[in-house]
Amino acid sequence: xxxxxxxxxxxxxxxxxxxxxxxxxxxxxxxxxxxxxxxxxxxxxxxxxxxxxxxxxxxxxxxxxxxxxxxxxxxxxxxxxxxxxxxxxxxxxxxxxxxxxxxxxxxxxxxxxxxxxxxxxxxxxxxxxxxxxxxxxxxxxxxxxxxxxxxxxxxxxxxxxxxxxxxxxxxxxxxxxxxxxxxxxxxxxxxxxxxxxxxxxxxxxxxxxxxxxxxxxxxxxxxxxxxxxxxxxxxxxxxxxxxxxxxxxxxxxxxxxxxxxxxxxxxxxxxxxxxxxxxxxxxxxxxxxxxxxxxxxxxxxxxxxxxxxxxxxxxxxxxxxxxxxxxxxxxxxxxxxxxxxxxxxxxxxxxxxxxxxxxxxxxxxxxxxxxxxxxxxxxxxxxxxxxxxxxxxxxxxxxxxxxxxxxxxxxxxxxxxxxxxxxxxxxxxxxxxxxxxxxxxxxxxxxxxxxxxxxxxxxxxxxxxxx
Numbered sequence: 001x002x003x004x005x006x007x008x009x010x011x012x013x014x015x016x017x018x019x020x021x022x023x024x025x026x027x028x029x030x031x032x033x034x035x036x037x038x039x040x041x042x043x044x045x046x047x048x049x050x051x052x053x054x055x056x057x058x059x060x061x062x063x064x065x066x067x068x069x070x071x072x073x074x075x076x077x078x079x080x081x082x083x084x085x086x087x088x089x090x091x092x093x094x095x096x097x098x099x100x101x102x103x104x105x106x107x108x109x110x111x112x113x114x115x116x117x118x119x120x121x122x123x124x125x126x127x128x129x130x131x132x133x134x135x136x137x138x139x140x141x142x143x144x145x146x147x148x149x150x151x152x153x154x155x156x157x158x159x160x161x162x163x164x165x166x167x168x169x170x171x172x173x174x175x176x177x178x179x180x181x182x183x184x185x186x187x188x189x190x191x192x193x194x195x196x197x198x199x200x201x202x203x204x205x206x207x208x209x210x211x212x213x214x215x216x217x218x219x220x221x222x223x224x225x226x227x228x229x230x231x232x233x234x235x236x237x238x239x240x241x242x243x244x245x246x247x248x249x250x251x252x253x254x255x256x257x258x259x260x261x262x263x264x265x266x267x268x269x270x271x272x273x274x275x276x277x278x279x280x281x282x283x284x285x286x287x288x289x290x291x292x293x294x295x296x297x298x299x300x301x302x303x304x305x306x307x308x309x310x311x312x313x314x315x316x317x318x319x320x321x322x323x324x325x326x327x328x329x330x331x332x333x334x335x336x337x338x339x340x341x342x343x344x345x346x347x348x349x350x351x352x353x354x355x356x357x358x359x360x361x362x363x364x365x366x367x368x369x370x371x372x373x374x375x376x377x378x379x380x381x382x383x384x385x386x387x388x389x390x391x392x393x394x395x396x397x398x399x400x401x402x403x404x405x406x407x408x409x410x411x412x413x414x415x416x417x418x419x420x421x422x423x424x425x426x427x428x429x430x431x432x433x434x435x436x437x438x439x440x441x442x443x444x445x446x447x448x449x450x451x452x453x454x455x456x457x458x459x460x461x462x463x464x465x466x467x
Contacts, residue, residue: 257435270297408455
């Protein structure tokens with residue numbers, strides 16, 4: 001995501017409202033971070049409270065109470081403080097010398113020691129939970145700030161891209177009226193890549209239906225650009241108002257194929273994949289490998305890719321989407337359960353591809369003359385809150401293939417020879433069908449290892465070609 005400039009003057013009321021919302025989220029994030037910080041040890045007041053609690057329980061009916069809590073109060077407090085410090089550093093097993101000092105000083109030494117350690121454990125548990133709350137609050141603050149940053153970026157992108165063209169609007173309106181279509185409103189937008197998007201709120205005359213594909217092509221003729229319906233757009237316009245989106249046609253298209261097998265040939269695999277068309281002429285492809293194998297790993301990786309798809313379709317940059325998912329997984333539960341995430345984001349206008357990895361295996365790019373490896377040494381998501389995410393970008397040519405694999409594929413090959421063997425398999429794979437290539441690679445790996453899979457294995461191949 002590009003750097004966001006300081007406050008700007010916006011004209012569009014919807015853009016102004018979005019910018020205000022972003023500011024509110026940013027302020028809320030700052031407020032969370034200003035609240036109570038982490039506590040590494042107990043305060044003086046907390047130590048005093050523990051001392052009072054112990055002496056009230058132990059010393060109430062003791063014959064030495066007046067002496068220990070009167071003229072010798074400081075020595076009694078220091079003894080408890082020594083016990084607390086030792087327990088905090090070494091645990092409940094105190095050294096022999098400290099126990100002897102306690103016995104010489106207190107006639108109820110065993111009970112005094114037991115109550116002190118119990119009080120310490122309770123206070124320590126409270127300290128742990130307080131710090132956990134601070135950690136969760138920081139996680140929420142981080143998420144809010146990422147939401148705010150995405151909103152600010154979108155706000156500026158919209159303000160820069162939305163434009164008015166009365167002449168073009170009149171041309172489209174006149175054409176539609178002649179075709180039996182009534183236009184209520186129109187929005188013209190230029191994407192950051194310089195491509196046209198035209199949003200039309202229209203309806204057909206009663207008893208008529210208009211094919212959206214034909215309508216988009218005619219709008220393109222009026223604009224002087226090749227236009228087509230947005231992916232997933234409705235096929236026809238009827239006699240009720242609806243908003244359709246016409247986008248400029250992409251220069252590239254992709255085909256993909258996948259081959260997978262579960263651990264020990266199990267039908268349920270912990271690997272899950274995602275193939276989705278995204279706004280702005282992009283294709284999203286992702287692989288996730290859940291911790292372990294079987295049903296639990298499948299549920300974990302499925303949750304990850306479904307959330308990723310939702311965030312990407314909502315317009316979040318892919319790196320921000322992965323960071324948000326990681327924070328949600330870390331602060332959402334006590335046990336550690338992680339998933340790798342491997343994303344390839346294809347720009348079908350330019351032919352470029354953004355690769356984003358968190359704990360994922362090597363990705364290979366098969367070109368006409370060479371095979372390139374994209375390595376990553378990052379952690380999976382769900383392990384720690386502040387995660388490092390590896391991002392790289394490459395320009396692809398017509399006929400290139402991107403090969404994504406999970407750890408189980410590479411781990412089936414001898415350590416130290418994995419890249420050499422995979423490159424050899426890819427060089428031998430001279431087919432142009434991505435599905436055939438994926439199955440060929442998986443078969444070669446299984447043939448080489450000559451044993452039942454010891455982990456879930458998935459190979460996903462995406463080919464890109466000029467239209």
